[in-house]
Amino acid sequence: MKHTTEEELFAYREGEMKKRETIAAHLQECGECREELERIEEVFRALNAMPAPDPGAEYGAKVWRQIANRLPEHRSDRHPERGANWWSAWFAPRRLLAVGVAVVLLALAFYAGRRTSPKPDGGEIADAGKIRERVLLVAVGEHLGKSEMILMELSNAQPAEGGKKLINISTAQKRAEDLVEENRLYRQTALEGGDNAIANTLDELQRVLLDVANSPAEVTPAQFESIQKRITAQGILLKVRVVRQELRAESEGKKTEPARNDSAAKARNKV
Amino acid sequence: MADAGGISDAAAVERTLAGEREAYRVLVERHSAYVYRVAYRMTGNSHDAEEVVQEAFLRAYQKLQQFAGNANFGTWVYRIAANYAIDRLRQKKNEDARREVASRAAEDESEIDPLEKLKDTAPSPERLAGNAQLARKMKEALDALTPAERTAIVMRHWDGCGIEEIAAVLKSNSSAAKNTVFRAVQKLRQALKPFAEGRGAAKAVGTEL
Numbered sequence: 001m002k003h004t005t006e007e008e009l010f011a012y013r014e015g016e017m018k019k020r021e022t023i024a025a026h027l028q029e030c031g032e033c034r035e036e037l038e039r040i041e042e043v044f045r046a047l048n049a050m051p052a053p054d055p056g057a058e059y060g061a062k063v064w065r066q067i068a069n070r071l072p073e074h075r076s077d078r079h080p081e082r083g084a085n086w087w088s089a090w091f092a093p094r095r096l097l098a099v100g101v102a103v104v105l106l107a108l109a110f111y112a113g114r115r116t117s118p119k120p121d122g123g124e125i126a127d128a129g130k131i132r133e134r135v136l137l138v139a140v141g142e143h144l145g146k147s148e149m150i151l152m153e154l155s156n157a158q159p160a161e162g163g164k165k166l167i168n169i170s171t172a173q174k175r176a177e178d179l180v181e182e183n184r185l186y187r188q189t190a191l192e193g194g195d196n197a198i199a200n201t202l203d204e205l206q207r208v209l210l211d212v213a214n215s216p217a218e219v220t221p222a223q224f225e226s227i228q229k230r231i232t233a234q235g236i237l238l239k240v241r242v243v244r245q246e247l248r249a250e251s252e253g254k255k256t257e258p259a260r261n262d263s264a265a266k267a268r269n270k271v
Numbered sequence: 272m273a274d275a276g277g278i279s280d281a282a283a284v285e286r287t288l289a290g291e292r293e294a295y296r297v298l299v300e301r302h303s304a305y306v307y308r309v310a311y312r313m314t315g316n317s318h319d320a321e322e323v324v325q326e327a328f329l330r331a332y333q334k335l336q337q338f339a340g341n342a343n344f345g346t347w348v349y350r351i352a353a354n355y356a357i358d359r360l361r362q363k364k365n366e367d368a369r370r371e372v373a374s375r376a377a378e379d380e381s382e383i384d385p386l387e388k389l390k391d392t393a394p395s396p397e398r399l400a401g402n403a404q405l406a407r408k409m410k411e412a413l414d415a416l417t418p419a420e421r422t423a424i425v426m427r428h429w430d431g432c433g434i435e436e437i438a439a440v441l442k443s444n445s446s447a448a449k450n451t452v453f454r455a456v457q458k459l460r461q462a463l464k465p466f467a468e469g470r471g472a473a474k475a476v477g478t479e480l
Contacts (some may be wrong), residue, residue: 010453043460047428050409052308053317059307060300066325071295071332074288184431191429192308206431 003030009037015210021226024233044203048196137251140186140198143179144244147205148237150175154212155231157224166218169227176212183209201243208236280344288335295335299328302345306352312425313356315414323359327352349430353422353440360418405466412462419443420455427452 004012004023012023027034150172157167187202211230219227231237278286278297286294303324310323331338331348338347413421419441426432426440438448 006457007453010456011449014449014452040456040460043456043463044428046405046409046463047424047459050312050406050413052311055304055307055317060303063303063324063328064296064299067299067329067332068292068296070329071292073292074290074335187431188429 004033004036006036006040009033009040013037013040013207015207015214017211017214020211020230024230028233045196045200048191048199051194052192134251136189137247140190141244141247141251143182143186144205144240144247146175147179147183147209148240148244150179150212151208151231151237151240155228155237157228166220167224168218169212169215169224170217173213173215173217176209180206180209180213198243198247201239204236205240284335284338284344287332295332298331298344298348302348303328305345306348309349309425309430310352310356312413312429313353313360313421315410319359323352323356326355330355350436350440353426357418357422357440360421364418405463408463408466409459412459415462416455416458419451420458423448423451424455424459 004026008019008023011018012020012027027037154169154172183202183206187199187206190196190199190202208231212227215223215227278294280298280301283294283297287298306324306327307320310320310327311317314320314323327348330351331344334351338344413424416424422440423437426437427434434445434448434452437452438445441448441451443451
């Protein structure tokens with residue numbers, strides 16, 4: 001195969017399905033194209049390194065002061081039925097999960113922001129921050145555990161005999177779909193917290209999860225095998241396990257800073 | 272955090288719509304910092320970012336009746352902010368372009384040595400060494416993107432938005448949105464090339480640690 005174009009590599013990185021197998025196979029053989037993909041990754045790593053300033057814990061109150069007297073009062077003449085639909089939509093199981101995760105994350109991000117902003121009476125806040133950071137570590141650890149499970153199940157499953165029967169992967173697919181949303185939120189929080197090593201792993205995981213989520217519900221053994229290949233080709237299982245172990249150690253309070261720094265340094269050295 | 276400890280976003284929306292204006296405060300205080308970060312990445316400076324945040328919450332309040340409840344409030348106000356920020360970016364680009372035409376006409380009249388103008392803008396390996404410089408270079412590269420490209424890359428990369436979501440803000444279709452993200456990456460890559468090559472060269476001669 002001739003070399004891949006920049007656009008093809010970018011689409012591949014984005015989880016695009018078109019020509020995915022061909023590109024993956026080519027990447028395994030061609031060092032030049034792997035380097036090219038790595039150079040595209042550099043752009044994203046450089047973007048990760050760009051800070052967005054923290055507006056501070058009091059920022060929300062400031063915005064409220066700025067806009068409060070420009071808000072007219074809403075009239076309370078809403079149709080009662082609308083209220084009912086509205087609530088039922090919020091309590092749909094999948095929505096509830098995503099919303100729950102989002103609320104927890106926003107609260108954590110908020111506290112992380114407070115923790116990092118300099119405060120004269122910072123002791124208590126730092127403690128609150130630590131507790132919440134630990135909650136986040138555990139949550140991300142669990143998320144990685146669930147992701148690992150799906151990927152392991154998929155990569156260890158035996159394709160059907162005879163090569164004719166379709167394999168139903170709808171269960172794994174639905175679970176992957178749910179995890180995609182969670183993953184997006186955790187990745188975002190990791191980015192905002194400046195944890196680029198975790199953000200990068202979650203970024204890679206996102207693409208694999210999308211791969212699974214975007215597959216048809218029933219696949220041919222050949223398609224199934226190609227999904228398996230894609231999981232193993234990216235080495236994502238190993239990366240997920242490493243990060244998960246680091247997170248577990250960290251949430252248990254062990255000193256893992258050197259290890260974390262190592263992996264972060266390795267990631268940086270690649271740039 | 273006397274406000275947000277208690278009620279959920281959904282309850283705050285419901286109460287605001289029922290005429291309790293103070294309930295909206297919960298939503299503003301809860302989501303401002305996040306919207307600010309998005310706005311900052313899109314506009315590139317805190318002054319414009321703050322304006323985007325205020326406008327987004329004002330618009331969200333005005334449109335609260337239309338908020339279907341099938342999205343979460345954070346996502347919804349995020350989209351309103353992105354829509355407003357892209358309009359602002361476009362407006363600013365137009366103004367800048369007009370100003371540039373005017374100043375170029377003035378420059379043509381007073382002859383300035385072109386080498387003088389290059390002095391501050393040409394990248395050199397010394398100027399590009401290190402993270403702060405990389406961040407500055409990246410900021411310049413982001414500023415040089417079109418409003419649509421900047422919006423697309425911010426939404427895609429930092430906020431992990433889907434292509435459909437980006438297409439909705441750009442008011443285009445998904446294949447055009449995909450292309451816009453790609454073009455943005457391509458331009459950023461071009462802009463960072465001198466930096467990456469500079470580091471590569473340093474490594475090659477063993478001057479980098």
